[in-house]
Amino acid sequence: MNILKILLNFARIRVTTMLYALSFLGAASGGEISSRIVFVFPLLITWYIHATTINDYADYEIDKINLKQEKDRPLLTSNLTKVGLWRIHILSLFATVLLSLPFGIKGVILTILLLTIDYVYSLRPLRISDRGIFAQYSLAGAYVYFPLTLGYWSSPMANTYPWVLSIGLYCAFVARLLLKDYRDVRGDSKHGKMTFLLRHGTTTTIYTSIGFWVLSIGLVNSSVSFAYGVVIPSLAGLLQGYLFLKVLGKTKDTIKQQNSITFIAKTANALIMTLLAYLLTRNQSFLSGNELFIIPLTTGAILLSYNWFRYTTIK
Amino acid sequence: MLKNINHRLSGIVILLFFSIVVTMKYEFLWPVLLFITISHLPVKRAKK
Numbered sequence: 610m611n612i613l614k615i616l617l618n619f620a621r622i623r624v625t626t627m628l629y630a631l632s633f634l635g636a637a638s639g640g641e642i643s644s645r646i647v648f649v650f651p652l653l654i655t656w657y658i659h660a661t662t663i664n665d666y667a668d669y670e671i672d673k674i675n676l677k678q679e680k681d682r683p684l685l686t687s688n689l690t691k692v693g694l695w696r697i698h699i700l701s702l703f704a705t706v707l708l709s710l711p712f713g714i715k716g717v718i719l720t721i722l723l724l725t726i727d728y729v730y731s732l733r734p735l736r737i738s739d740r741g742i743f744a745q746y747s748l749a750g751a752y753v754y755f756p757l758t759l760g761y762w763s764s765p766m767a768n769t770y771p772w773v774l775s776i777g778l779y780c781a782f783v784a785r786l787l788l789k790d791y792r793d794v795r796g797d798s799k800h801g802k803m804t805f806l807l808r809h810g811t812t813t814t815i816y817t818s819i820g821f822w823v824l825s826i827g828l829v830n831s832s833v834s835f836a837y838g839v840v841i842p843s844l845a846g847l848l849q850g851y852l853f854l855k856v857l858g859k860t861k862d863t864i865k866q867q868n869s870i871t872f873i874a875k876t877a878n879a880l881i882m883t884l885l886a887y888l889l890t891r892n893q894s895f896l897s898g899n900e901l902f903i904i905p906l907t908t909g910a911i912l913l914s915y916n917w918f919r920y921t922t923i924k
Numbered sequence: 925m926l927k928n929i930n931h932r933l934s935g936i937v938i939l940l941f942f943s944i945v946v947t948m949k950y951e952f953l954w955p956v957l958l959f960i961t962i963s964h965l966p967v968k969r970a971k972k
Contacts, residue, residue: 633959637955878963885956885959889952889956915938918931
């Protein structure tokens with residue numbers, strides 16, 4: 610496996626692309642997508658490589674059980690030694706700090722904070738990943754605030770920081786991340802990694818996830834003054850997510866569980882695109898109120914319908 | 925296989941729709957088109 614493939618594996622491009630979408634939400638909230646948004650993506654990539662290398666190192670024994678079928682974990686597939694992993698990790702550390710320079714001193718400080726969280730999350734003595742829901746609280750904070758804030762700083766910042774929106778997105782990510790441990794139950798329980806799922810069981814996990822989803826929908830819609838073009842797709846998405854969560858709660862089949870979780874994530878992504886469409890439309894003063902309603906509504910309707918169609922064809 | 929064709933076809937239709945929307949009048953929606961396009965890229969399955 611060549612070095613580029615290894616770096617791409619650590620970068621988890623689908624995740625970092627989704628984080629990049631959040632930075633566009635931040636920029637759109639700030640009033641405009643400017644060319645400075647291009648500085649965000651490489652920073653997110655190097656930061657994520659830094660985070661996943663240390664996490665793969667720390668969880669090596671657990672991943673050997675949970676992920677032995679996976680071919681995209683270089684340490685597990687022996688395509689990379691631990692020394693090689695540490696080289697990549699250290700290089701990503703320096704690259705991340707360098708790439709934060711275009712955002713000024715506040716960008717560097719925020720980036721160093723995120724890099725610190727990577728260690729606190731994965732390594733002892735704190736190892737937040739072992740500490741129930743605090744794992745979700747800290748991961749969601751990193752996943753939302755870093756890209757959203759970088760995106761906002763890349764914009765002209767004509768509006769104030771979107772605090773209500775950020776808290777809404779944070780709740781949505783806590784809801785999503787509560788489901789991430791379904792895949793890892795065997796290895797986590799064997800090695801005493803007490804995730805929220807292991808501590809409280811599947812019913813409590815699902816209802817807690819639903820609770821955070823409802824809170825998220827309320828806050829996000831509040832941040833856009835309950836614009837109908839966002840409210841309607843949000844409610845449809847909430848219903849869709851609820852149906853997928855019900856399936857998740859009823860099945861012990863790990864493949865069906867992972868399918869449900871995948872489609873819940875796709876529902877959430879559809880709502881992110883709806884919100885982005887709304888914010889971008891709102892920034893265009895020449896458009897009518899009807900267009901401000903129709904554009905996000907159509908975006909959400911198409912993406913959610915497509916999501917449902919895909920789910921029904923793989924069931 | 926028919927299900928796969930339907931799924932890919934509907935994905936292409938959606939991309940075409942958004943491409944037309946963006947190029948005809950709403951070019952400011954290009955980030956939405958970008959991310960929808962990326963999400964439709966085929967995923968190389970790494971599992972056995």
